[in-house]
Amino acid sequence: MPRDARATRERLLRAGARRFAADGIDAARTRDIVALAGQGNDSAITYHFGSRAGLLEAILRAGVDRMEPARTTDLDTAGLPATVAAIVEPTAAELRTDHGRDFLRITAQLAGRAGIRDHRLPALLHGTNLARQLHHLETACRTALPEPLALERISNIIGFLTTALADRAVRGDEGALLDHDTFVTDLTAMLTAALQAPVHTPATPRP
Structure with a gap:
C-alpha cells in the first residue's frame, strides 16, 4: 500500500474511533468521520474498508x-x-x-x-x-x-x-x-x- 494511502487509512481509523466513541456506533455519521479525517469524499471509507461496518471492525481488530x-x-x-x-x-x-x-x-x-x-x-x-x-x-x-x-x-x-x-x-x-x-x-x-x-x-x- 502506498505511503499516502496508509496515512489516509490511519487517519480514517482514528477519526472513526473518535466518532463511534463519542456519537455511538449506530449514530456516528460517515460524513463526520470523513471530515474529521481530512478527506473530501465519503467514498474514502468504502475504498479503504469496504463499508462503514468494515471500518468499525478494523477499529475493533486494531484494539484487540x-x-x-x-x-x-x-x-x-x-x-x-x-x-x-x-x-x-x-x-x-x-x-x-x-x-x-x-x-x-x-x-x-x-x-x-x-x-x-x-x-x-x-x-x-x-x-x-x-x-x-x-x-x-x-x-x-x-x-x-x-x-x-x-x-x-x-x-x-x-x-x-x-x-x-x-x-x-x-x-x-x-x-x-x-x-x-x-x-x-x-x-x-x-x-x-x-x-x-x-x-x-x-x-x-x-x-
Missing part, C-alpha cells in the same frame, strides 16, 4: 491486536483472581492513550453482543489470547458453578468491566477518585467477588 502481546494464557494452574486479573489488566491499559480510550468506549456499546452466554464469540476474537483467557475463566468458574450460572456471571462481569472502563475513559484520571493502579486492583477484586458469590436457591412459595 494491541492487547494481545500482554495477554498471558499460562493460566492452567492460576486461581480465579489471577485469571480475572489477566483479563482486566491489559484491557485497562487502554486507558493510557487517546485511541485506547476511544476503543473502550466503543466496546462498552458492544458488550451485550459478546456471545458469551451461547459460546458464540465474535469472529474477530477467534484464535486470540483473549478467547483463550475467557475459556480459562469459564473452566475456573465451572468448578463451583453449573454451566448456565457460570456463563451468566461471566457475561455480566464482562458487561460491568466494559462499562466501568468506558466511564473512566470519559472522565479521565483527573475526574477519578482512585489512581489507575488502585482502580484496576479494586475492579479486579469486585469482578472476582461477583464470580465467587454464593449460589442462592430461590425460596419455594408457600401454597
Whole structure:
C-alpha cells in the first residue's frame, strides 16, 4: 500500500474511533468521520474498508491486536483472581492513550453482543489470547458453578468491566477518585467477588 494511502487509512481509523466513541456506533455519521479525517469524499471509507461496518471492525481488530502481546494464557494452574486479573489488566491499559480510550468506549456499546452466554464469540476474537483467557475463566468458574450460572456471571462481569472502563475513559484520571493502579486492583477484586458469590436457591412459595 502506498505511503499516502496508509496515512489516509490511519487517519480514517482514528477519526472513526473518535466518532463511534463519542456519537455511538449506530449514530456516528460517515460524513463526520470523513471530515474529521481530512478527506473530501465519503467514498474514502468504502475504498479503504469496504463499508462503514468494515471500518468499525478494523477499529475493533486494531484494539484487540494491541492487547494481545500482554495477554498471558499460562493460566492452567492460576486461581480465579489471577485469571480475572489477566483479563482486566491489559484491557485497562487502554486507558493510557487517546485511541485506547476511544476503543473502550466503543466496546462498552458492544458488550451485550459478546456471545458469551451461547459460546458464540465474535469472529474477530477467534484464535486470540483473549478467547483463550475467557475459556480459562469459564473452566475456573465451572468448578463451583453449573454451566448456565457460570456463563451468566461471566457475561455480566464482562458487561460491568466494559462499562466501568468506558466511564473512566470519559472522565479521565483527573475526574477519578482512585489512581489507575488502585482502580484496576479494586475492579479486579469486585469482578472476582461477583464470580465467587454464593449460589442462592430461590425460596419455594408457600401454597
